[in-house]
Amino acid sequence: MSTHHISVTINGTPYEGDVEARILLVHWICDTLRLTGTHIGCDTTSCGACTILVDGKATKSCTMFAVQANGRQIMTVEGLEQGDKLHPLQEGFHEEHALQCGYCTPGMMMTSLALLRRNPNPTEHEIRVGISGNLCRCTGYVNIVKAVQYAAEKMQAAEQVPVGAEGGE
Amino acid sequence: MFPVTFDYLEARNLDEAIALLEQHGGDAKILAGGQSLIPLMRFRIAGPTILIDINRIDSLEYIQETDGTLHIGALTREAELDNSALIRNRYPILLDTSSMVADPIVRNWATVGGNIAHADPANDHPATMLALGARIVARGPAGERVLSIDEFFTDAPFETALAPNEVLTEIRIPAPVERSGGAYFKLERKVGDYAIAGAAAYIVLDAGGNVSYAGIGLTNLAQVPIKARNAEQSLLGKPLDDAAIHAAADLAAAATQPTSDTRGPADYKRAMARTLTVRALRKALARATGGE
Structure with missing residues (x-):
């Protein structure tokens, strides 16, 4: 079982932490970072509720390991609103x-x-x-x-x- | 759901990936797009103890036609086929196929090489590659070898001719010649589902209008991807008229061994194999004769 130190930019803010290899990106975002806007729906890569942008690409974050996001740019739903202005x-x-x-x-x-x-x-x-x-x-x-x-x-x-x-x- | 624990290793280049495979052998799995492997690991159907991530080996992502051959890097994402002008203009059968793989979000990461190397009879590319007579490039510690697509798949599901220390690096497809055309049809319950049935056809006509090459592949109609050899043989040397198309479709349906499940009873799937083969051959003919 390997553990990895990762650094990821989410909505312009740098985050880092240690993750076990098997931790899915969506769990790291929701449970560890408490960015709870991203939803865990089906857990079967079907529903798309957990979709985020990874390096600009729409990505089902239940189908990527957190360790794979190391060094990448992520945008979640929390990144849509700018100041008080809705996207x-x-x-x-x-x-x-x-x-x-x-x-x-x-x-x-x-x-x-x-x-x-x-x-x-x-x-x-x-x-x-x-x-x-x-x-x-x-x-x-x-x-x-x-x-x-x-x-x-x-x-x-x-x-x-x-x-x-x-x-x- | 969480996968069982494993060690994650990232390969920065192909040599490193092969060295890691050589070191860890049968315990290790290559992680490409992960859109099949990660769900299987979440369900704990697959439990590799070591993953070798190749996602950052950019040199494995390319689509280029040179010297009469289309070269597709194994890590090419399905979305890149969807958006490629070369594929749209010259290889519409590949666009038929990529655009039916899973859904558009999955296709941003899912790779062509992974779709083939996973050897799932329900995956879409195997049938198309069997119809096209593709070749597979595998690289291991001893160097590179090129396999024909039908020797790449074995008699067992989810199994290929790749050695434990080899990586699928490239798919080679003959560039279109005069009077050639292909098409892929997939029947699915909803976007993102596996095929109830799927059929790929690729044909070449000679100057007299007779069939000089015929390739037919079938999706999710047996334990392994099917190459419908009898159907292919039946078409050679004759015009591709409606009688020939229907006779070939009957032979293709006879080559299937579907099982009854939530996607339908076996008889229905066999009937759909026949119908989809007819449609694929008709569309292949239309494309070969400039009808589309």
Whole structure:
């Protein structure tokens, strides 16, 4: 049984610690670091509730060992909000009523973020394929698709604002 | 659920991975994308005592066509096949396949080499590689050897011809020639599930329109990936008309040994093998004749 010292940057903050080799990344994030926004759903690599970004790639954090994340950049749902300002995806999920129980929501938003970074203006079909590794048992997905479309529009509009024209912040 | 305890070792390059395998032999497993291995370890179906992580060996991630051969590095992620213009334009059968592997998040880490080396009859690439007549490059302490895909798989599930101290490093696929085409069809209950049944077909026509090469592979229809040899043979030297397609599909279905389970009874799966083989051959023909 090996133990490893790892250093990982999560949402811009450096974390380090000793982990047993068999500790899954999701357990280290939730149980050790107490970043509890990432959810453990199925434990079978099916549901996507534990999805985070690892070096920008949407990743089921129940299917990676914590030791494998050493030196990597991670983003979890806690990294979406900037100051008091909700991310367009969070706003979209709120405005479009894209959640009921909310359990799948962190994973849905992180998968959607990776999708929108790669494809800022996805079709409905592309959104549905994009989130096909995330299961929601409440909504029937209709409002989740609308929320991602909301975020896509908002993020694109923000892109078009000339630098410095936003003021504030 | 937690896997049983193990030692984790990270290989920084291929030589190091082989040296570690040589040192630890049968106790060690290569950890590539981990999208099959880690779930198996969580369920404690697999319990290797040593894992050799090869995820940071970037030199094993590439897709390139040179000298009439497509070379795919074993660590190439499924998502890279999904997003490759070369694959989309020249090897649509590979895009058919990669886009049906698990789900898009899993495909960010899942590797082509792992999908093959795991030798799960339910995995999608084995059938496609059998249809394409792929070759597998294995590297061990004594150097490199190249195996044909049908000698790579054995008669036992989850077993390959790789020696305990060898790493699968590359998959080689013949580049498309004139009048060639292939397709993969998978029937699944939902995104992310294994196939109820799957069929891959790859054909080459001669100048007269007769079949000069036929490859047919089947997914999750026996204990091991199936190469439907009788079906392939039946197509050679003839035009690929509907009668030939149906006769080959009957032979492909006859080569299956499905078991009844939650994905359906054996008879249903055998019927689906026939239907999917028909569809794969028709689409392969359409692609070979510029119909798509």
